[in-house]
Amino acid sequence: MNQPSTSPTKQLTSRGRRTRQQLLDAAELVFGEKGFEASSIAEITQRANVALGTFYVYFENKHALFVELVAQLGERLRKTLSTAVKGKTTRLEKERAGFRAFFEFAGKHRNLYRIVRQAEFVDEAVYLDYYRKLAAAYARGLKASMEQGELGRFDPEVIAYALMGIADFLGMRFVLWNEPEQLERAVDEVVEFIAHGLRSPARLKERP
Amino acid sequence: MNQPSTSPTKQLTSRGRRTRQQLLDAAELVFGEKGFEASSIAEITQRANVALGTFYVYFENKHALFVELVAQLGERLRKTLSTAVKGKTTRLEKERAGFRAFFEFAGKHRNLYRIVRQAEFVDEAVYLDYYRKLAAAYARGLKASMEQGELGRFDPEVIAYALMGIADFLGMRFVLWNEPEQLERAVDEVVEFIAHGLRSPARLKERP
């Protein structure tokens, strides 16, 4: 094999590292806009300001680039969330902080949803990994709160997926679909809902 | 122009209607397995047991077929849900029935998720339409319950998206990811969560 396989761990000069990162950054844009299949290496290299052939110096093929991009995004998101909840004491404060951090991340990486949704078709494993790692971390936190008696005794995994679903759909609706001014209110509403459920005694009080 | 564009409303003989439906059914399978881009007309027609050229007698192109498929699935899902909640009296009964009906639908149409997630890239409009129509119907139901004092006073749209998110992620986790025996318990848990929130007084009682 002439072109040796190029893993992310391969030793690179600093010029090489820069070129490689340009390709990953361009990929986030292009995959997000067009989707995996409709994205061409030609466009990615153009946006990265490198020649077409240069791509294959750093990645084995289009698939490998995509997989690495998804893994990277997942890692950054998990770090962001874990940083955000650190220091919060009550469960509700943690939820509020986590939701806010997620919405902020989704607002900055507006292609996150589109890339993750594509992932299912490109590489089942990286897509499962993305959600399972998020859910596992979430469930660990919930379990701890339950053990401290702060929460009812639920199955932490069920609640983790439920809360991830809430965040995902509110992010889709109020971050991506362009009405960010409603976002703050939605956060308040949903934290209230999380706290007390649909009957929300706190609110029922408002209307005697 | 020569082969006239063929909208779903075009008058067809019964033989024609049958052929057309074979194509739509095959499309649900193939799009679900491979995704829109990786699906070929050749494979769709093979699975539908018609010749390649026959496809273009009934659909203008792959895009038009996909759009119609998504619209059809959305319509069927909404009908299924509205039928399921009809007759239930309390909000919680409606939620439980709706969740169960959704999970059942997703179990039968195991490609639903994959198709809807692709929709975003194929046709923004049909994808928005799918979620907005679902959300609108859901919000209408919630609003009615609020007005009857059965629920706290939330923004119905926010809660509709939150509940859709819960259903979506639990369906992904417990219907698609192959552990259906856990599903019934997950439904119970989540209805409890919806009812009382994370603190779930009903359960806290259980453990003195």
Add this chain to the structure above:
Amino acid sequence: MNQPSTSPTKQLTSRGRRTRQQLLDAAELVFGEKGFEASSIAEITQRANVALGTFYVYFENKHALFVELVAQLGERLRKTLSTAVKGKTTRLEKERAGFRAFFEFAGKHRNLYRIVRQAEFVDEAVYLDYYRKLAAAYARGLKASMEQGELGRFDPEVIAYALMGIADFLGMRFVLWNEPEQLERAVDEVVEFIAHGLRSPARLKERP
């Protein structure tokens, strides 16, 4: 063979004759607009207000229809020209009458040029036949005039092609390219040119 070959001489009912003629008329329009290859049987049958399959009741295939159309146009043109010059006594009167008749025919059958030019690619024989029959008739007339001492002694075929070329290009320029008001003057000019050549003594006189 199930569909028996259908020559123009086949016995037809009057309804059949009408349908067949509708197809030929539609073909003149469609072949003229789009060219042979880009014309579809579907469009020809639509313009003829008959069903697609009906075409093959009257013609063996697209090629046969085109060949018959060219032959018919050539025949009509030759008849038109021979009628036009009949009764004229001098050669110049004949030329003038012939040119006018040709321009009139080209004005009525605005697709004549386009169809004949396509013919070369569709069927070499029918295209050669079209020009050779025209040239032969023209040459016969010129030869007779020469024998009566009305003309110089040229090779009649050379002059026939030269005069056909003049007619063809003036028709292209002044009939098809949309400036019909200049046509009458062009006819006068060219008859003068034909009569006396480029030095045109008649005109030289005008400017002493």
Add this chain to the structure above:
Amino acid sequence: MNQPSTSPTKQLTSRGRRTRQQLLDAAELVFGEKGFEASSIAEITQRANVALGTFYVYFENKHALFVELVAQLGERLRKTLSTAVKGKTTRLEKERAGFRAFFEFAGKHRNLYRIVRQAEFVDEAVYLDYYRKLAAAYARGLKASMEQGELGRFDPEVIAYALMGIADFLGMRFVLWNEPEQLERAVDEVVEFIAHGLRSPARLKERP
């Protein structure tokens, strides 16, 4: 967008220029033999000894290649003619030289007629351009001769198209239709005709 559109002005390496020219040369052969529609990119690339995909590195599509080919042929023909008449002093010498040069060009580019006649269907603009530029140059020459009193006072455009028609039809008859031995005599005849018209006094004298 991905494969950027490739205009003739794009900067190419010398290898690229060679490949591009091979394609144009092959196109002259194939379009001439089969006509535009019946010519396939596959055949053009085979005759040019390049791979199919290489075509799209240099031309946007078949249409663009054809248009460039016609424009190139027109340019070469006009240059050939203008060179041929340069240095001739009398109008008749110019005509004789021009006719001979045209016949020679048509003999060398035996596909010229077939390509130009197809042009009408492929791209109206390039076809009009071809004839109008030829006619304009011709008319300019005629006008100059008229102003020097060498010719009668005709409309130069009318006479230009008439003479082009003569050249075209004689070329068709005596260059393309395979009897080149008659060509020289035809040139003599037609120059005589151009000089004195159909009555041709010079010849009438010959036969008392």
Add this chain to the structure above:
DNA sequence: CATGAATGAGATTTCATTCAT
């Protein structure tokens, strides 16, 4: 006589990947 659904061969076009420079 007339119909129109069905066919499948063949064309155009795209683009991931290779490799010589």
Add this chain to the structure above:
DNA sequence: AATGAATGAAATCTCATTCAT
């Protein structure tokens, strides 16, 4: 380390023709 011309497999789409009704 970087380049970009060249490749060819694979996809979409068209349409002349057939045939059962």
